[in-house]
Amino acid sequence: MLDTSRQANELADIQNRLIFVKIGFLMLLVLLGLRLWQLQVRDGLHYQELARDNRTRSIVLEPARGLLYDRNGELLANNIPSFQLYVSLEDIQDREALLAQLPHYVDIDPQEISNKLSIKSRRGRVKIKADISLKEAALIESHRLELPGVVIQPEYQRHYPLNTYASHVLGYVGEISESQLKDPEFSHLQGGRIIGQNGVERTFDEYLLGETGEEVIEVDALGYPKRSLSVRRPLAGDDLYLTLDIRLQRLAEDLLGQEAGAIVALDPWNGDVLALASKPGFNPNDVSGGISAKDWQRFLKDTRHPLTNRAIQGQYPPGSVFKIIMAAALLETQTLSAQEMVPCHGTFPFGRRVFRDWKAGGHGQVDLTKAIAESCDVYFYKAGNQLGIDPIATYARQFGLGEKTGIALPSERSGLVPSSEWKKRVKREPWYPGETISISIGQGFLTVTPIQMAKVASIVATNGRVVQPRLLKASRLRRTGTLKEKPEPPIQQLAISPQTFAHIKEGLAAVVTKGTAKLAQSEFVSIAGKTGTAQVVALKPDGDKDKNKEPQKEFRDHAWFVAFAPVEHPKIAVAVLVEHMGHGGSASAPLAKTLIEAYMGFETTQEPSL
């Protein structure tokens, strides 16, 4: 019984201690209750947001890019459906496995995937490859479970149905680059967007781009979409009608064929660019579909520079075409009258040097018309020598040389009109009068672009109207469907007398009828023009050219022909430049003729061959 009472005492002791166990447990549970209050009530909204971020993915819906048409409504660029391969960064579970597996299904360099995934963000989508094939898409779809985070999205891909034609005008599109994203110009755009990277795709990007939409979808832990939460439809970009006449554009490119060169055709009255061809070209479809780094390098290293738009970026000496401006300058300054005869014996001694005429023995007595028609060098050596460099530069600038025409294409070059001031500033040397002699026949420091020359032809054709070449004719707003014609650009009138233009035109017409460009003579339409030979190897006054020896092609001169037609009521102004083809009269003039005839509605009978 003693034991029992001891046990009873001990039991009482133990049971008395239970209160501490009770308090201990209750305190712990109250602590848990407080923790739950903290999580669910105090910070509930925060966790609510985290939960929403967890399960929702925002997808940018690319708008359809505006379409491009020529002036007659011929389609130049549209959008075709294609599969785009994305990786959703939040949903990658094993980066290494992804890098190892993806190349089994898609033709892509693992290094390239790695580069694309190396951006800092852990959220959002990265486009891994554009325009994957149906086979690739099917392979990925069937291995989806092994590739968490990989998403195939059908999207529109830019397509250029004419392939290489008008490639330099149209340009191409591409994903916005890292450096562009840092540029304030693109600050309103998000990464991954397809934007115009060249040509009118670039300059009119703001019209073509449209507005992106957004879809918020709910996904599970593996990134599989469950349902759509909200959709904001994208707004397609505006369709643009260019001033190009695609038939003329095609013809111009076909005429250049395999040669490097450029052809620009303008409507002289309003500056409409009817054709702007540059060869060699490229296929914008190859570039726009997410070009691989390797192909891009190949493009950039191509010594024929297919991406260069020679019509606006090629800077060449104008050669004898410059005599048009020389004629205007000498008549306007009354240095010479149109009728004044100048003897030409084939040489022009200047100081201790002798400048030669292209025609050994000379042209005899020449007036302005004959000087232009036969492209007499001595006549213009003399005129230039009397004028001096600075008046020449002034007139050259009036005709728009030395400055960009302002055509709506990226990276236009301005060419160079040298002057004594320029020489002092840039070369830190005085201007030597001998240099003026070279400038007089369009050589020396003087350089121009083909579009500038087409503009010169326009100015002469319209007796001094200066218009900016324009590419955009009209736009159709996708939202309203209304077609909006662009207003004609402002016109500036040169202070050069009509008589001067009349004299020049007479000379230019004679170039075709009896001068250096008889190959440009058309039986359907009257053409006025001027040939030119842009020297690749600098003009040497005493250079003993070996006429019998044909120089290597890359040292041969460039052939110019600048023209307008019909002479009486001009409708088209053309500049043709073919690189390394020698004389403008033989190489370039027939091309201009064919183009003009086609534009005037006459099918050419004779295939020109280069």
Added chain:
Amino acid sequence: MSLMNDNVNRRGLDTFDWCFLGVIMAIISVGILSIYSVTNPQSTTGFPIYLKQATWMVVGSLAFLVAVGIDYHKLARLSYLLYGIGLILLIIVLIAGKTSRGSQRWIPLGPFAVQPSEFIKIPLLLMLAAYYGATTREGWVRRLIIPGLIVLPGFLLILKQPDLGSSLGFLAIFLVVILTVGMKSKAFGFVILAALMLFPFAWGGVWGSLHEYQQDRILSFVDPNSDPGGKGYHGLQSRIAIGSGQLLGKGLYGGTQTQFKFLPEGHTDFVFAVFAEEWGFIGSIVLLSLYILLFLMGLEIALKAKDIVGTLLAVGVVTMIAFGVVVNIAMTSGLAPVVGIPLPLMSYGGSAMVVNLTALGLLLNVKRRRLSLL
């Protein structure tokens, strides 16, 4: 002893008993509902998990009835034998157990897998009660060292599996029972001193014996926000689930964390997060209150037990369940590292369900035999 048996309350169930059963059934039901919500969309093939759990509830209820029916004193006398069997099972597990996610915890038994680390808790509870209830244990050797040496192999075998959560639960039951029995301050001081001295060695041994994922879990407990996709993922997703439930919850099946599988192990260790996301703070507090009610009733039984065996058995059962509840909810709500302890009565698991209901049966057993001395 026959006198005691004759004095068993045979009047059937009183209000307390009904409340006790009601609370247990309510918690289990909430658990099955949550499991249903988690596994609802994926149970297209095979036997749905929530039905399995309901089946385990039925099996557990039978065990409960058995545990109520047999006098706990008889069971206490069998406890050393049962504990020995449990240790043998643990050794079998170590040798031939089924391995899942790096842990060897299960003995396959036909279509089921039995988890001896759960079952050995029953003999542990009975054994501790029997040891201290048999006679007064004087001195710290008898009070602490001998029972400690008996408990130690079980603890180590479970830790070796490794099952950190269960081994800690094992230790917790032992400690709470010792504290309830009463420690002479000298002896207690010695325990503290020894623990402090042994800590570096124990830490080295324990840490080294942990699997990499367990080490990661403990490390990620330090700063789970630093790596949402990595090691702290479970804990963070669990906290997002609980927190985003806010005051009123997202409703049944409305838990996005659960339904879209951001929350892992939703039907087992993280079942509380599932419940809290769908039923909010209000639901969580109601659930906590149910558990509190259960503990208070358990401690009430301990307080009114007629002998030390009954009291210590009741305290042990309450400790076992309370430890699971506290550590599990602390773990899912980010107060404790993710050590892998199921929520008693709610997490899916047959062994745990049967063991917990058996233990609660023992609790009612103690209560129904207390009137004999009154």
